[in-house]
Amino acid sequence: MKIVFDFGGVLFRWHPASFLARLWPHRVETLEQGAQLAARFFQNYGGDWGLFDQGLIGADEVVRRIAARTGWPLGDVAAVVRAVPDELMPIPATVVLIRDLRAAGHTLHFLSNMPEPFADHLSQAYPLAEWFESGLFSGRVKQIKPGAEIFAMAERRFEARPQELIFLDDHPANVDAALARDWQAFLFTDAASARRELVSRRLLNA
Known part of the structure; x- marks a missing residue:
């Protein structure tokens, strides 16, 4: 087998809610809030993040798209993307x-x-x-x-x-x-x- x-x-x-709570304490006070923001950020691994997962866009482009879609500051979004490897x-x-x-x-x-x-x-x-x-x-x-x-x-x-x-x-x-x-x-x-x-x-x- x-x-x-x-x-x-x-x-x-990989637990996005607690991950975002650690990275964005100014934006996330509870794990429930973290889960809600994770759903917006990662779009259940479809949308912008799905294209990144699939290798169809790069890190800079996924940061730009998420920031444009959510209104979150570009630097905050970039910080999350940069932090993922160490989270894994x-x-x-x-x-x-x-x-x-x-x-x-x-x-x-x-x-x-x-x-x-x-x-x-x-x-x-x-x-x-x-x-x-x-x-x-x-x-x-x-x-x-x-x-x-x-x-x-x-x-x-x-x-x-x-x-x-x-x-x-x-x-x-x-x-x-x-x-x-x-x-x-x-x-x-x-x-x-x-x-x-x-x-x-x-x-x-x-």
Whole structure:
């Protein structure tokens, strides 16, 4: 079985509400406010940010577009974009899960919606080649989840039939897209529950 990991919110920390609360204390007093501003900023990873994720616009352009759309100062928006790479820190329990899966003999890959500059940062800062056999970043291949084409590209890159792939992602739409292509897939909420699910599928020992 080939196991495919999403990155943000699965392997790397990503909680936009608390992220914005730390960066914008002058604008965010509660996590609820942070969630509301995150929805405006990232547009559920569609809109401006989706184009950035897909590698169709660069960092300067996404900053300009978000500032123009929201009325937030250009410098404030740029500060958020600059801070994202350092926010993407590995989640220790997921790193342990990856090591245990590799020790059990499974081949691991990744499939991540990630703008190219952030993908470059992760590739340089962390041992992705040690954790994964291969992977796809949306910003590099110019396709994005939940679109069918990036899943088709992944099947070719991973040299696998859909039924041979099991996918962990924290966004229901991406899980549904994988299931629609006959991948096995489930929603990731945390490493402990993912481990239980993998044990139940006989991919790990309890």
